[in-house]
Amino acid sequence: MSTAAVSEDPKTPRDLRGRVALVAGATRGAGRxxxxxxxxxxxxxxxxxxxxxxxVSEVGRPTETIEGTAELVSAAGGTGIVVPTDHLEPERVRALVERIDRDHGRLDVLVNGVWGGDHLLDFDTRVWEVELEKGLRMLRLGVESHLITSHFALPLLVRRPGGLVVEVTDGTAEYNGPRYRGNLFFDLAKNAPIRAAFGLGEELREHGCTAVCLSPGFLRSEEMLDALGVTEENWRDAVAKEPHFAIAESPVYIGRAVAALACDPDVARWNGRSLDSGRLAREYGFTDADGSRPDGWRYIIEVVHGGRDASVEDYR
Structure with missing residues (x-):
C-alpha cells in the first residue's frame, strides 16, 4: 500500500489548513x-x-526522494514544497528557514526527523572497537543536525503561540532509559532527542509552544521491508523469520500520530514528554493503515523483555 493510497482517518480532524510545517528528514520511512x-x-x-x-545521499536508496514525498503530500490534499537540504550545513538550514519566512511568515510545526545512520551501525560492538568515524557520524546525523535545525527554525516558530516541535527517535524514555541499545554512539544518538524534547519544552513554554519526543514502534520502513525480503502487501510473510515482526506498524501510523498532535488544541499537556505511536493511538483513537492499533513498545517491554505470556494480537 502506498502512502498516497491511504484514506483519511476520520479520527484526525482536518484542521491544519493555513498551517506551515517543516519536516526535516522526509525522504522515506517515518519522515515521509x-x-x-x-x-x-x-x-x-x-x-x-x-x-x-x-x-543520492550516503544512505544509497535512490528511489526514495524528497520530490516523491512532496508529490505524495500534495496528492493527499496538502501542499508539498521541496527544498534539498543537508541539515548539517548551517547556512543551508538558515536559507531554508529564511525562505519559509519570506513565503509564509510563520512556522507552526517542526519535525526534527533527520537520521540516515543505520548503515553506520554495528550492534554489540564496544566503543573501542567501533570505527570512530562511523560513530561520530552517527552523532552528527542524529544529534547535531537536530540542534542546527532547532537553532535556526525556532525563532520563526515562537512568533505565534501554539507551535509544535517533534523530536523523532527510536525508543521511548521508558524503554531506552534502563536499557543499553548495543552501540554507545547509537545509544547516545537515540537518547539525545528524548532529552532535547525535555529541554526544548522548558524553553518553549513561555512562548506558548510545545516540544515532544516521538518514536514509532517496530517500523515497516522501506529499508526494513527490503531487509526482510517482503513488501508492504505481504509483510506478514516475514513473521516466520522474525516472529516479533508481527507487531510491526506501517509508517502511516506515526504519520497519523504527528497529525493528531498537531491538530490537538491541548497539545501542551504533552510538553517535554517522550511519546510513541501506540500510546497516542489509544489517546486520540486513530489506527494504522490496516485498521489495527499496534502497541509496539508496550509489547517489546512486556513480552520481549518482560517474559509475559501473551499473544501479539493482545497488542494490536
Whole structure:
C-alpha cells in the first residue's frame, strides 16, 4: 500500500489548513509518512532531505526522494514544497528557514526527523572497537543536525503561540532509559532527542509552544521491508523469520500520530514528554493503515523483555 493510497482517518480532524510545517528528514520511512499525514490534514509542508532525483545521499536508496514525498503530500490534499537540504550545513538550514519566512511568515510545526545512520551501525560492538568515524557520524546525523535545525527554525516558530516541535527517535524514555541499545554512539544518538524534547519544552513554554519526543514502534520502513525480503502487501510473510515482526506498524501510523498532535488544541499537556505511536493511538483513537492499533513498545517491554505470556494480537 502506498502512502498516497491511504484514506483519511476520520479520527484526525482536518484542521491544519493555513498551517506551515517543516519536516526535516522526509525522504522515506517515518519522515515521509509524517509529511504526508500533515499534508492530508491540510498543511503546507516543506519537505527536506539529501536524496533528490539528481543526487543520492550516503544512505544509497535512490528511489526514495524528497520530490516523491512532496508529490505524495500534495496528492493527499496538502501542499508539498521541496527544498534539498543537508541539515548539517548551517547556512543551508538558515536559507531554508529564511525562505519559509519570506513565503509564509510563520512556522507552526517542526519535525526534527533527520537520521540516515543505520548503515553506520554495528550492534554489540564496544566503543573501542567501533570505527570512530562511523560513530561520530552517527552523532552528527542524529544529534547535531537536530540542534542546527532547532537553532535556526525556532525563532520563526515562537512568533505565534501554539507551535509544535517533534523530536523523532527510536525508543521511548521508558524503554531506552534502563536499557543499553548495543552501540554507545547509537545509544547516545537515540537518547539525545528524548532529552532535547525535555529541554526544548522548558524553553518553549513561555512562548506558548510545545516540544515532544516521538518514536514509532517496530517500523515497516522501506529499508526494513527490503531487509526482510517482503513488501508492504505481504509483510506478514516475514513473521516466520522474525516472529516479533508481527507487531510491526506501517509508517502511516506515526504519520497519523504527528497529525493528531498537531491538530490537538491541548497539545501542551504533552510538553517535554517522550511519546510513541501506540500510546497516542489509544489517546486520540486513530489506527494504522490496516485498521489495527499496534502497541509496539508496550509489547517489546512486556513480552520481549518482560517474559509475559501473551499473544501479539493482545497488542494490536
Amino acid at each position: 509518512a509524517m509529511a504526508v499525514e500533515l499534508g492530508r490534514a491540510g498543511a503546507t509542508v516543506y519537505v527536506t532531505g539529501r536524496t533528490t532525483r539528481e543526487h
